[in-house]
Amino acid sequence: MSAEKAISMAQINGSLSEKPEKKDEEWTEIISPRTHLFDLPLRQLWNYRDLMWLFVRRDFVAQYKQTVLGPLWHLIQPIFTTIVFLLVFGKIANIPTDGIEPRMLFYMSGITVWNYFSGCLTSTSTVFLTNAAIFGKVYFPRLVLPLSIIISNIVRFGIQFLLLLALMIWFNFQGYPMKISFHWLYIPLIIALMAGIGLGLGIIISALTTRYRDLAVLLTFVIQLAMYATPVAYPLSYLRGKPYRWLIEINPLTSLVECFRYALFGKGTFDMQSLGYSVIFMVVVLFIGVLLFNKVEKTFMDTV
Amino acid sequence: MSEVVIRVEDVSKQYRLGDIGTGSISHDINRWWHRILGKEDPYLKIGEENDRTKKGDSQYVWALRDINFEVKQGEVLGIIGKNGAGKSTLLKILSRTTTPTVGNIKLKGRIASLLEVGTGFHPELSGRDNIFLNGAILGMKKIEIKRKFDEIVEFAGVERYIDTPVKRYSSGMYIRLAFGVAAHLEPEILIVDEVLAVGDAEFQKKCLGKMKDVSDKDGRTVLFVSHNMIAVKSLCSKAMYMRNGSVIEMGETTQVINNYLSNQQDKSLLKFFNDPGEAPGNEKARLRKIEVCPQLNDPADPITVKTPLTIEIEFWNFEDGKLINLTMFFNTFSGESIFANGTPAVNLSAGLHKASCYIPADLLNDEVYSITLMIVGDTSYSICTFDNILSFEVGEERIASGWHGKWPGFVRPKLDFKILS
Known part of the structure; x- marks a missing residue:
């Protein structure tokens, strides 16, 4: 809590209890029913940065304990999904890939970013429920956990992205030259935007699920369906002239996936307008998310 | 020494009884509507005193009602009362896991509690990893934990197992490790809730010894919740008696305990x-x-x-x-x-x-x-x-002895048991 707040609090109470105000300024912490809705405990978060990293570490170490392949599972999942997509969408449905060759890279790039986004969203959306045991006993800034989840997912994304890069380099020597351009600089931006949208939506859902569990159930299949509303298995250009194209375009992730491919391969639909739309969407969602989170974090132990 | 480190001002906490379902959505909307109109929350007026033995009419109860007290630095305050008197709710609010419905609490210094022993222990992680994770959850910095690491391991006596996942630990090792981390946290204000109920005699002694250390040597403040009157009497300089969410009495320990016990029995x-x-x-x-x-x-x-x-x-x-x-x-x-x-x-x-x-x-x-x-x-x-x-x-005998734990057994006959030579 900020020092200004503590003082203003002391002034209010000072008149009641007739205690000298000077003394009250020394309180290090004041627990009150409500904080300001947009109070972001940034300094507290910074104090707890060690905890954030330890949570990331826990996620990685604990996830693959007692497995033979360990972290290799991070790679197996996108490889198999790519193969299935290659068969179903590439061979059977014969949907074009915006001229990205070989097709395998088209699918894998889409799957990699999509996995990253859905990972951010699904795990932040249950953060209150899965960590109720910890939250119920100790206080630390609650935002530490969703943020650590985002970091975990970025690391996971990094591993899968390296796989994608390795394949691109391999294909480079097979006659499919890589194009390295300044567009690659967009990739961190896209990752940040996806993290923002995932985090924002995730904490909105997690804040609401503390009271109404329905949303958690809803999310598990909506996230699967949402993948088909995003150009993961098909390029946006394939929808040119189709009447339902707007449905895909209002999806803020559409431009991000397309932009990701455009950065990597120099092909695809990419324009600043739709990217701007995604940025605005992220800002709004994060804003609402933080607002709800602040409201819920204090009392959720009574309702969860 | 006489500085006030905890001040609780008009704190009340309301809970809603029963299930959360469709009823709660209409209440939520109603509450929200009142707030928009700038009126007081309509459900704050209707709560009842929290007496779980009586059947109430209201869906809302006050687990705490208008609590006011101060604790000075270095004091060991014993909080006593029946189950459901609001002791744990008060501690929960103090340790910030939930907020008061009304009122403020002001604190000086870091607050930590021994009721959260082992929080966040992950069974798959090694003892080493868990010391760091648990320490960080309790609010320690990484460097701080590093500095105390050896001490913690020694306190817990688990050197050999430090790189083994804690799921392979015996329950005794597990709790010793957990307590070791909590005991080395060095908060300015320590909350102890019924630790005497778990663990063996040695562990109880360790807890109580640590509490005495913390208050006598370091001048830290301790809040101690217990049903064990002997322990409260021997450790606490002041006591607070709570009933149905209100503070009935606060003052000198023996006096408060006697009033509590006679009040309970009549x-x-x-x-x-x-x-x-x-x-x-x-x-x-x-x-x-x-x-x-x-x-x-x-x-x-x-x-x-x-x-x-x-x-x-x-x-x-x-x-x-x-x-x-x-x-x-x-x-x-x-x-x-x-x-x-x-x-x-x-x-x-x-x-x-x-x-x-x-x-x-x-x-x-x-x-x-x-x-x-x-x-x-x-x-x-x-x-x-x-x-x-x-x-x-039947209460414990009124003479403090070395033993603070619960005397085992349902009966306690005095038999002719003596050392013969």
Whole structure:
């Protein structure tokens, strides 16, 4: 809590209890029913940065304990999904890939970013429920956990992205030259935007699920369906002239996936307008998310 | 030393009873609507005092109501009261896992509690990883933990297992490691909630020793919640007695404990039914009175294991010349049977009869006992049975000894047990 707040609090109470105000300024912490809705405990978060990293570490170490392949599972999942997509969408449905060759890279790039986004969203959306045991006993800034989840997912994304890069380099020597351009600089931006949208939506859902569990159930299949509303298995250009194209375009992730491919391969639909739309969407969602989170974090132990 | 480090101002906490479902959505909307109109939350007015034995009309209860107190630095404050008095809710608010509905709490310094021993331990991680994770959850910096790491490991005595996942630990090792982390946290304010209920004697001693250290040597403040009056008495400089979400009394420890204990017992020592029409029983026999009469020098004193008791019974027999005897069953509050005792059978005339049973000192343990009385006909069948008709609590002896734990067993007879040479 900020020092200004503590003082203003002391002034209010000072008149009641007739205690000298000077003394009250020394309180290090004041627990009150409500904080300001947009109070972001940034300094507290910074104090707890060690905890954030330890949570990331826990996620990685604990996830693959007692497995033979360990972290290799991070790679197996996108490889198999790519193969299935290659068969179903590439061979059977014969949907074009915006001229990205070989097709395998088209699918894998889409799957990699999509996995990253859905990972951010699904795990932040249950953060209150899965960590109720910890939250119920100790206080630390609650935002530490969703943020650590985002970091975990970025690391996971990094591993899968390296796989994608390795394949691109391999294909480079097979006659499919890589194009390295300044567009690659967009990739961190896209990752940040996806993290923002995932985090924002995730904490909105997690804040609401503390009271109404329905949303958690809803999310598990909506996230699967949402993948088909995003150009993961098909390029946006394939929808040119189709009447339902707007449905895909209002999806803020559409431009991000397309932009990701455009950065990597120099092909695809990419324009600043739709990217701007995604940025605005992220800002709004994060804003609402933080607002709800602040409201819920204090009392959720009574309702969860 | 006399600086105030905790100030609790008009703190109240309201809980909603029952399930959260469609009802809560309409309440949420109503509450939200009132807030938009700038009115007070409509559900804040309707809460009831939190007495779980009575059936209330309202869906909302006040777990805490208008709590005000201050704690000075270096004080060890014992918080006592029945289950459901609001002790744990208060501690939860102090440790910031939930917020008060109304009121403020002001604190100076880091607050940590021993009730969260082992929080966030991940079974798959090694002891080493868990020390760091748990320490960080409790608010320590990585460097701080590194500095104390060896000390913690030594305290817990788990050097050999430090790189083994904690799921392979024995429960004793697990709790020692967890406590080790918490004990090295060095908060300015320490909250201890019923740690004495878990762990073995050695562990209890360690906890209490640590608490004494923390307050005597380092001048830190301790809040101690316990049902163990001996421990409260020997450790705490001040005590606070809570009932139904309110502070009844706060002051010098012995005084508060005595008031608490005598307050608890008064109401349950007698069951009396003057009118045979309303008395429990049936057309053959009815109970008029059952009373526990302690032999105390001062009637305000509580019953302890050193108090001889007489249980007095009065009942009506309606069958002239019936062969009757009484059997009394002593159960623990949770229902285990401890012993039973019967009178010899006598042929009784119709009318009011009395019986009494003397229980010497040094037989019962510090427990809550519940009496079931049976009126037996022809030494073979129950005419009527009065299940858990009366319950009373026997307290711990009033002389502090080295042992602070609960004396084991349901009875505590003094036997002729001595060292011969």
